[in-house]
Amino acid sequence: MRVIVTRPQTEAAQWVQTLQASGYEAHSLPLIDVQPAAQPQAVREAWARMDRNQYDAVMFVSRNAVDHFFALKQAAAPVFIAQAAIKSRAFVTGPGSYSALLRAGAEPGCIDAPAQDTGQFDSEALWAVVQQRVVPGFRLLIVRGTTAQGDASDEGVGRDWFARKATAAGAVVDFVVAYQRQRPVLPAGGEALIGAAATDGSVWLFSSSEAIANLQAWCPQQAWQQARAVVTHPRIGQAARAxxxxTVRESKPALAALMASIESL
Structure with a gap:
């Protein structure tokens, strides 16, 4: 069975390798390109505010948010570890962001995230974990991305929902853009692969509704009635159906669960 992995290039490799090792004909077709922020000075200024202990917590909306935020870290002082002078906590919604923080040197005891066995990795699940911490006067920094089209992605929906909940609880919320997402250039042979995979029983893996929008922009005349998709969130499922x-199957974002969903098709 052919599986089309649509995650950004740097995130797709592990999925493709694991799927191929499990006997699938897996192909990487990145539908989102991730680049550093257009205004890196804003990230450096956010780090300076962190160094002055101006935030009680930092929410990272994705693994890319962690990677690009830490790429501009200039101070040598550690953060998100028990013995650090900076006592900010890190909030993340899923295992990818959690793993990225560990690679950046954060300690698990300083990270708040949905439990791995819940299967729900989004802003709603994170809020259930941290809402008792967010009291009047709480200072929250949200590290996010942006898009060339104005940030109408599923990432933005969840992020803004979380910000509204925190503000309603009395928190002071700041934002900083650490990276930008854009539609990649259609690769050579991409149009033929897309046309075939839309009708031959291939399974598309989507972890972002923005990826679906970019796919439609690439091939606006393509019909998808025969296409099959596995998605990692109900909002992405809605975008795929729209x-x-x-055929659209919703799955937990863990790769083992995704493969089980593929098999069920």
Whole structure:
């Protein structure tokens, strides 16, 4: 069975390798390109405020948010570890961001995230974990991305929902853009692969509704009634159905769960 992995290039490799090792014909077709922020000075200024202990917590909306935020860290002082002078906590919604923080040197005891066994990795699940911490006067920094089209992605929906909940609880919320997402250039042979995979029983893996929008922009005349998709969140499922995908299966974002969903098709 052919599986089309649509995650950004740097995130797709592990999925493709694991799927191929499990006997699938896996292909990487990145539908989102991730680049550093257009205004890196804003990130450096956010780090300076962190160094002055001006935030009680930092929420990272994705693994890319962690990676690009820490890429501009200039101070040698550690953060998100028990013995650090800076006592900010790190908030993340899922295992990818959690793992990125560990690679950056954070300690698990300083990270708040949904439990791994819940299967729900989004802003709603994170809020259930941290809402008792967010009291009047709480200072929260949200590290986010932006898009060339104005940030109408599922990432933005969840992030803004979380910000509204925190503000309603009395928190002071700041934002900083650490990276930008854009539609990549259609690779050579990409149009032929897309046309075939829309009708031959291939399974598309989507972890972002923005990826679906970019796919439609690439091939606006393509019909998707025969296409099959596995998605990692109900909002992405709604986007796939709206695009015309005939079969859409929702799955937990862990790769083992995704493979089980693929098998169920």
């Amino acid at each position: 695009a015309g995908f005939g």
